[in-house]
Amino acid sequence: MIEMILFLAVIVIWSVAIILLDRFKFLERYNMSRIWAVVLMWRTEKGKGLIEKMASPKRFWDAFAVIGLFILFIGMLSMFLLIFASTLTVILAGFTKTISAKEVLVLPGINPYVPLIYGLIGLIFAVVVHEFSHGIQATANKIKVRSLGILFFIVPIGAFMEPDEDEVKASSRIKKIKMYASGPIINFIFAFVFIILFSGVMMSSLSSPGDPFTITDISDNSSLFYSNEYAPVGLFDINGTELSSVNDIYEYKGPEPGSWISVTMKTKDGFYRFPAISGVVIYSITDDSPADKQGIIKGSIILSMNERSILSRKDVSDVLDPTLAGQNLTISLLEPQIDHQGEPMMEWDPPSWLNYSIDKIGDVNVPSYIPRTIKLTLADKYRFIPLEDFKGKGFLGIGSSFLGVTGVGSKELLSVVKSPLSSSNGPFGAVGNLMYITFSLPLSRTIVPFHSPLIDVYEVSGPLSILPDPVFWFITNCFFYLFWLNILLALFNSLPAYPLDGGFIFKDSLILIIKNFNNRIKDEKLEKIAGSITMTLTIMVFTLILITFMYPWIKMVLMGL
Numbered sequence: 001m002i003e004m005i006l007f008l009a010v011i012v013i014w015s016v017a018i019i020l021l022d023r024f025k026f027l028e029r030y031n032m033s034r035i036w037a038v039v040l041m042w043r044t045e046k047g048k049g050l051i052e053k054m055a056s057p058k059r060f061w062d063a064f065a066v067i068g069l070f071i072l073f074i075g076m077l078s079m080f081l082l083i084f085a086s087t088l089t090v091i092l093a094g095f096t097k098t099i100s101a102k103e104v105l106v107l108p109g110i111n112p113y114v115p116l117i118y119g120l121i122g123l124i125f126a127v128v129v130h131e132f133s134h135g136i137q138a139t140a141n142k143i144k145v146r147s148l149g150i151l152f153f154i155v156p157i158g159a160f161m162e163p164d165e166d167e168v169k170a171s172s173r174i175k176k177i178k179m180y181a182s183g184p185i186i187n188f189i190f191a192f193v194f195i196i197l198f199s200g201v202m203m204s205s206l207s208s209p210g211d212p213f214t215i216t217d218i219s220d221n222s223s224l225f226y227s228n229e230y231a232p233v234g235l236f237d238i239n240g241t242e243l244s245s246v247n248d249i250y251e252y253k254g255p256e257p258g259s260w261i262s263v264t265m266k267t268k269d270g271f272y273r274f275p276a277i278s279g280v281v282i283y284s285i286t287d288d289s290p291a292d293k294q295g296i297i298k299g300s301i302i303l304s305m306n307e308r309s310i311l312s313r314k315d316v317s318d319v320l321d322p323t324l325a326g327q328n329l330t331i332s333l334l335e336p337q338i339d340h341q342g343e344p345m346m347e348w349d350p351p352s353w354l355n356y357s358i359d360k361i362g363d364v365n366v367p368s369y370i371p372r373t374i375k376l377t378l379a380d381k382y383r384f385i386p387l388e389d390f391k392g393k394g395f396l397g398i399g400s401s402f403l404g405v406t407g408v409g410s411k412e413l414l415s416v417v418k419s420p421l422s423s424s425n426g427p428f429g430a431v432g433n434l435m436y437i438t439f440s441l442p443l444s445r446t447i448v449p450f451h452s453p454l455i456d457v458y459e460v461s462g463p464l465s466i467l468p469d470p471v472f473w474f475i476t477n478c479f480f481y482l483f484w485l486n487i488l489l490a491l492f493n494s495l496p497a498y499p500l501d502g503g504f505i506f507k508d509s510l511i512l513i514i515k516n517f518n519n520r521i522k523d524e525k526l527e528k529i530a531g532s533i534t535m536t537l538t539i540m541v542f543t544l545i546l547i548t549f550m551y552p553w554i555k556m557v558l559m560g561l
Contacts, residue, residue, distance in 0.1 A: 014038065014153070040152040043162065047148050051132060055139035065137060065178035068185030075188065075494040076502050080541065083495075087544040113442055114485075115449050118477050122485035129190060130183040130489060134161040137182035141175040143167045173508040180501045180508075187490035194483035195437070202476040203418035205464040208410035211244040212236045212266060214457045216446040219283030219404025221299020221336045221344050223276045223366040224263065231268040233453030235405060238263050245409035252402055253311040254278040257303045258334050258369065263403070266457065277301065277366055279334070280310050281404030286384060289397020290376045296333070299344070299367065302400065303332040313402055323394030325380035331396075333374070336367035344368070408447065410457045417441070442484050449477040497538035507534040 015038040021027050022034040032042050055061065111119075135145045144164040151160055168176060212234030218225045224232070235243060239261050243249055255261060257279035264273050279301035285291050302310045305319040306329060323329065337345040344367040378394035385395075415423040420433035441448055455473050464472060496506035510530040514521065 011038075035151075038153065041149055041160065042152070043147040043149040045147055047132070048135070048145055051135040051139055051145060054132075055136045058140045061137055061140040061182075062178070065181055065185070068188070069177070069181055071188050072181050072184050072494055072502075072505070075184065075491055076496055076506070079491045079495050083541065083544050083548070087548045091547070112445065115477075115481075118449055118481040119485070121478055122481035125482055126187055126190070126486045126489045129186050129486075130493070131161045133182040133186035134163075134179060138163045138179045141171065141178060143171055143175065143179060173512055177505055177508050180504045183501050184490045184493045187486045187493070191483050191487035191490060194479050194486065198476065198479040198483055199418050199420065199437075202464070202472070202479060203414065205460050205462050205472075206414060206418070206458040207461055208234075208414060208458050210234070210236050210266075211409075211411040212457060213243050213245065213249055213405070214407045214410045214413075214454055215265075215405050216407040216453065217283075217405070219281050219299055219401075221297065221367055222281045222283070222404035224274065224403050224405060225299070226365055226367075230272070231453070232265040232274070233268075233456040234266040234410065235407075236264040236266070236271075238403075245412050246407075248409075249402055249405065250313045252313075253315075254402060255311075257301050257310060268456070275366065276403060277334075277369070278403075279303070280313055280316055280400050280402055282333075282398045282400050283404045283406065284399035286397035289384065289395065290329075290379050291397040294374050294376050296374070296398065297335050297338065299336045299404065300372075301334040301369065303334060303371070305329060305331050313400060316400055320394060320396060323378055325378055325392050325394055327378050327394050328375060329378055329394070329396065330373065330375050333372045334369035335372050337370055408454075410454075413447070413454075414458070438484070438487060448480060450480075495541055496534065497541040498534065503534055503538060506537070507531060510534070 018034055018038050018040055027033055027040070030042070031044070032040055035041050114123075131148060135148065138145055138161065144167050145161060146164050147162045149160050149162065163179065168179075171179075213236075214234055215232055218232075235249075237243060238252065238254065241252065243252060255278050259278045261276050261278045262273045263276050264271065282291075282296060282298055282300045282302065285296060285298060302316065304310055305316070308315065308319055310316060310319075339345055376396075378396060381390040381393040381395035382388075383395070384397070416433050417437060420437055421430045424430040424433050447454060450473055455469070460467070460469070460472055467475075493500050494502045497503045507530045510533060511523075511526045514526055514529070
C-alpha cells in the first residue's frame, strides 16, 4: 500500500511540474509540448530522410497494409476480449494478487518482469520500427511527416510520428487507416519473426540429456539444502527411480520419512549421488496461519497427519483437501534442531550400504532432527485466500514438496517452448501453449530471462554449438524479449480506443462500413456517430484496465477494514 501511495505521489508531482512548465512557456524553448494533460512530447526531424527512401516501393506498402489489416482486426478483437475476461476474472474470483507500482509500467529495469538490458533492446526496437512504419506508410500515401519524437510520462514511454494534420484531414479514409495500421502490423510481423527465431532456431538446438527435473529452489534447513555449495541444477532419480516432471515429484512415494536415501543430481562439477533424508519437507509457512502460530520450522519433515503416514506430496493434499475450518489436526514432524544462533545443528552418519558418490568432492552434512507432534485447529482458508470455493475449508498454512525441492520439468518446458504447435493435443492445446509463451512465461522469473540453473541442464547441439554458451543464451534471451515486447506493443495499440492506433482505425473503418450500407448519411453526421461509439469504447477499455489494476487493492483495503 505504501508503494502505491508513493507511486501516486510521484505522478501528482510530475503532473504539476509539467503543467507549470507549459504555462510559463518553458517547454516551447526546447521544442516540447504537453499532450493528454500530463504527457510530454519532444519533437525532432532526424530520420525523415531515411523514411522517404524506404517509402519508394508504394505498391509493396499498399499490399503490406491490406494484408496486415486482417491480422490487426483479429488482434483488436482478441485484446478487447482478453481485457474484458481479465477484469471479469478479477471481480468474480474475489481474490487476485495486488499489482505493485513497479508492475504498472512496462519499463526495463523498473518492472520486475522486464530485465534492464533485454528489455531496453526489445522496447527500443519495437517502438522504433512501430513509428518508422507509420512514417513510411504516410510518406508512401503522400502524407507529409512533420516530425518524429519521444513521449515522456516520468520516463520515456514511447515514440511517435507526427504527420501534417491538414494533409491527414484531406486524405481518404483508406489512406488514414493504412497509416495508423502500419505500426501495429509491423510489430505483429516482427513478433512472428522473433518467435520463429526463438522457438524454431534457438530452442530447437537444445536437448536435456536424461531429462532431469530442473531444480530452481531447495528449502532452507532441508537435508538437500546443504548440497547447495555444489550447485545442484538437475535431479535425475531418487533411490534409482527416475523423476523428470513436476507431477513425478508430486506423486513420488519415498521410503519411511526420516530414512536415508540417495539422490542423483547434476552439479557444477558433474553427476553425483548425494545422501539425503527421505520425506515431504515444509518449505514455506504462511504468516499468522495455524502452522505459524505453532512455530513450525521450515525444513521440517512431515511424518504423519491424523495418524496417516505421509510418503508423498500427494498424501498431504489427500489429507488436507477434505478438511473443514475448525477441524482438529494432529501432525507429527521431524524438526531440524536449531542452535542459539538460529542455525541448524548438523550431523554426518549415513549407513554403509547407502549408494552415494559424494565422497569424491567431500562430505555433505545433514541436519540433526528431533520428533515433534503438534495438535492444532485448522483456520478458514477463505481468510487467507478469499475465493468463494475456499469458504469454510481447512487451512494449515504450509507449502511442501518431496525433499523440499521445487522447479520445472526440463523436457516438459522444452517441448512447449520449441514446438508450441506440434507438442500440443489439438488446436486448443496449441492455443494454450502460445498463451503460455506470450503471457505466462514472461512472468516466470525463475525461468526467464533464461539463467542458471536452467541453462546448465540443457546442452546446445547442431550448428549453433559453435557459439560459446554465454553468447548463445544472450541471443536467445534477446529473441524472446524482442518477441514479447513487439507482441505487447502490437496488441495494446490494436485496442479500439483513443489515442491508440486502434481507436482511429476503428472509427474510420466504422464510417466506411456504415457508408457501404447507407451512403446517403452526411459525412459530418457519420463523424459524430463513429466518434461517439469510439469514445464510448475508449472509456470502456480504460475503465476495464483501471478496474483490473485497482480492484485487488480496493478489495484488500475493504477486507482490512
